[in-house]
Amino acid sequence: MLAELFAADAGAPRDRSPLTRRLIEDAAEDLRRGGVTTKIMAGSQRDRDGTMPGLRFAGAVHRLVLEGRAPGLAKHYPSVGGQPDLETLWEDALPVLNEHADLLRQRISATTVQTNEPARSAPLYGGLMVAAQEAAKAAGRTVPFCVRLLEVGASGGLNLRPHHVGYRLDDGTVLGDPGSVLVFDPQWTGRPPADLSHRLRVVGRAGCDLTPVDVSTEDGRLHLTSFVWADQVDRLNRLRDALDLAATDPVKVDCSAGPEWLAKQLARSERDVLTVVWHSVVWQYVSPADRAMGRAVLADAAAKATPTTPLALLVFESRRSDDAEEGYRFELLLKLWPAGLSFNLGYGSGHGAPFTWNVTPWE
Template identity: 65%
Template sequence: MLVELFQDAARGCRQRSPLNHALLTAAAEDLAAGGVTASVMAGSERDRRGTVPGLRFAGSLHRLVLEGKAPGLAKHYPSVGGATDLGNLWADVEPVLAEYADELRGLVRSTVVQTNEPGRTAPLYGGLLVAAGRAAQAAGRTEPYPVRLLEIGASGGLNLRPHRVGYRLSDGRVLGDKRSRLQLDPEWTGLPPTDLDAPLELVERAGCDLKPVDVSTLDGQRQLSSFVWPDQLDRWRRLQRAMRLAVDDPVKVERAAGPDWLRRHLAQPRPGVLTVVWHSVVWQYVSPAQRAQGRTVLAEAAAQATPESPLALLVYEPRERVGGLFRFDLLLRLWPAGISLHLGSGSGHGIPFTWDEQRWS
């Protein structure tokens, strides 16, 4: 089973990260043969698919490189200035696995995959504009609602400041914060179906995570950086800028389970404000029991929503495989308006993204 999960992770990297594809392919073969990879992964043999043990393995190895503990391997990692030699990669990986087997085993077993990909801020921003505008239309308001943003599975909280990011469109326009240190090229096909000139007003932001990451610390920064695929330098640079922005504009991410945290926050309605519950690429890490609890909490709050204190659910999660890869959909529900929309689809990293409004049933 573990070998299959490594192979599955390798296939997911094939088109986007030659380094991780080669690493995980070789590691799967070594694992099947009972090599040093089996020692590193001891104790994780029964891990479920959603915990992606292959990516935890690759991220833990990347963490050693970032900490300067594997200089012989660093020459293959573009994230630290190296140039990958795929033909000799595994020969340089094996001695590192042998030397740091105990440390790597501890990292693999104690961490969860948390890229906290800031590229997902782009579809979030567009989705929030749509939500604020459509909720206002349904309530007969002339101006969009201000927004309270509540994020489940917020990790380091990098997607809790969409109004402080600039979004450079192909026609030369820049949406959002034109002066932000984080400027994204969202690679949109189409545009959000709403007034893009309307400002996004965030009046409150909060997040929770079972294992929040403090990006103001070097340890937190390395943890998130380790899960960015080392040969994806655009994503690497984007993450570094997003973490610096987070340090400048801190938002606390509370250590808490999603359902309990959400119930507590939703018990406090905000008159004149649209409350938006948001999560992205987190559902696969949540147990079925926790998912059911979360749905119950949201349904209870939805039943209490009013035009004065409306509620929205905005999610960006994988829905189905297309050509061997998952398609990620941006979905929106609004209460009490009774609006359910599929707003578009994109990559797991949020960029690129295609806007395509359809009814979501």
């Protein structure tokens, strides 16, 4: 079963990260043979679909490389200046796996996949612009609402500062903050259905996670970096810029389960502020019980929303689609209360870029 989960996880990077895919595929075959990967994954035999054991394995190995503990393997890792040779990758990985089997097992069993990809701020930014303006229209206002942002499954909180990021469009326009240390091309097709000349005003931010990452520490930075596929240098550079931004604009992420934390946050509302509940690429890791509780908490808050204290749900999650190659795609979904509006704003890569704006009803 575990080897099959590894094989399924190898499909996530597909052609986007040949290094990660090959490492996971070779590890799956090693599991079938009862090799060293069996020792490393001891205790994870009952992992369920969605826990991504293959990606956790790849992340733990990447961290050893980042820490300088695997010099013989580092030559394959562009994240430290190497160049992959897929034919000899597993041969060079085996000594590292044998030497650090206990450490790898400890790290893999103690963590979940946490990419906390900062490029997801781009669809979030556009979605917040739409939400603030649509809520204002529904309330008969001419000025968009200020936003209070609540993120469930926030990891290191890197996506809790979308207004402090610069988004460079293909016409040279930079939305958000052009002077930010984090400016990148969101690779948009189309544009958000909003007046982008308005400034996004964020007046409150908070986040929670079952295993929050403290990005002010070297351990936290290494943890998040290890889950970026090592041959995606652009993503690595973007993450490092996002970590630099976080150092200048700290936001605490509470250690808490989503439903309980959200209930406390939504127990109060602020007049003339749009409260936005947000999560991205988290839903697959949430238990059915917590999903049900979260929906109930949100439904209770939605019933109490007023035109002057509106509420929004903005999520970027995978959904099944007949058009997608693998049977699913990542979609940006928005609901507004009490306006009663529901939009599917578009779809894109699970990492947030590229993204296509294509507004349809959220059904």
